[in-house]
Amino acid sequence: MERQFGDKSRVRFAYSLTPECWSMWCQFHESFVGLDELTCALRGETSADKASSERNTAISTNMRLVWAALLIQNHGGYFIGCNIELTSKLLGMTELTFRKTIKLLIRRSVISTVVDGVKRNAFFERLLPIYKISPQSSRRKVIKLGVSLSNDSFIPFRLISELREFYRRVKKSGQQDKYPEQTSNLSNEQYFELAEVFSDKQLVLYVSHLSLSAILSLVPMYANHLNEVSGPKVERSNFLAQQVRGMLRHGLLCEQLPADADADADADPDRQKQKEYIIVALANEVDMVILELAKWWRDYLDKFGLHIQLHGYLPNHFMVSVPPPHPPLPVAMMSCVLEAFVPDNENFYDCMLLDDRLLAGKVFPIAR
Numbered sequence: 103m104e105r106q107f108g109d110k111s112r113v114r115f116a117y118s119l120t121p122e123c124w125s126m127w128c129q130f131h132e133s134f135v136g137l138d139e140l141t142c143a144l145r146g147e148t149s150a151d152k153a154s155s156e157r158n159t160a161i162s163t164n165m166r167l168v169w170a171a172l173l174i175q176n177h178g179g180y181f182i183g184c185n186i187e188l189t190s191k192l193l194g195m196t197e198l199t200f201r202k203t204i205k206l207l208i209r210r211s212v213i214s215t216v217v218d219g220v221k222r223n224a225f226f227e228r229l230l231p232i233y234k235i236s237p238q239s240s241r242r243k244v245i246k247l248g249v250s251l252s253n254d255s256f257i258p259f260r261l262i263s264e265l266r267e268f269y270r271r272v273k274k275s276g277q278q279d280k281y282p283e284q285t286s287n288l289s290n291e292q293y294f295e296l297a298e299v300f301s302d303k304q305l306v307l308y309v310s311h312l313s314l315s316a317i318l319s320l321v322p323m324y325a326n327h328l329n330e331v332s333g334p335k336v337e338r339s340n341f342l343a344q345q346v347r348g349m350l351r352h353g354l355l356c357e358q359l360p361a362d363a364d365a366d367a368d369a370d371p372d373r374q375k376q377k378e379y380i381i382v383a384l385a386n387e388v389d390m391v392i393l394e395l396a397k398w399w400r401d402y403l404d405k406f407g408l409h410i411q412l413h414g415y416l417p418n419h420f421m422v423s424v425p426p427p428h429p430p431l432p433v434a435m436m437s438c439v440l441e442a443f444v445p446d447n448e449n450f451y452d453c454m455l456l457d458d459r460l461l462a463g464k465v466f467p468i469a470r
Contacts, residue, residue: 179315219308
């Protein structure tokens, strides 16, 4: 198949499409709204190229294909590494070539590694790296949006904090046969096993970014589409919960899915119970964050229109309003700062909503 993109810059590539690959591209074409980014990928144009008077080394066809594939499979700007085997097959290249191409894209600042990966442990197989895709279109920019949440910062998630505190207290006491109180449906021994696994900072980082991926990709979907679906609110909430659990299972357990029913039958029931506890407890927290953020996102969409796309979240930051002089308004503070990808013009700026009014805002880090 040959495709042409752009008037001045033409990119032609030929490859053999499997039915799965064709389905993936068709679904992307119907649902993806950031076509500027796809154009940059297929043309091999980066923001660094546009900012520099001298063009950098040309981006190869493999780099363009991988870049475009990451855009298709991205979840809230993230690419979860356990998709590498499938993606490399769909693109007709080896996993080694795919990984080398990833490194080249990292050097060009097209993507960045947010988690290097997690070694195999008692609960999870080797968890591959998580990448963040950086916007490259010169026609768009990133702005910051203030949001007020019931919880000042949802990262680290309560589940993770409780596990790590439980582990710390047991270790501090020096008596591993005596446990502090915990409220899960697991035995103290099972809970301590989980707590010991989550004492790994790299695993905590992985889970945090995996959860952020679910939040950033599902908030717009819930705000834009589920509100339009007829039916009881509980049905929409159940649908959201299924989506969240599916993404968490895919990210944490995809390499442990049994090849057949016999493998599933041989699984350790205690270990399965512990894994299920992690998925359900974490999904419940992620659900609550999505429900809160979706309301705010809907309000921002009403103000800015469909030109705005959720891009990221800044943990440990807050936004302070810059009130206009007429009429004077009190200074307000928002505890959560989102990032949005918007057209590059003066109609879009760092702001927060106060009493249905958009106020300019300034962002500050929280001292730790």
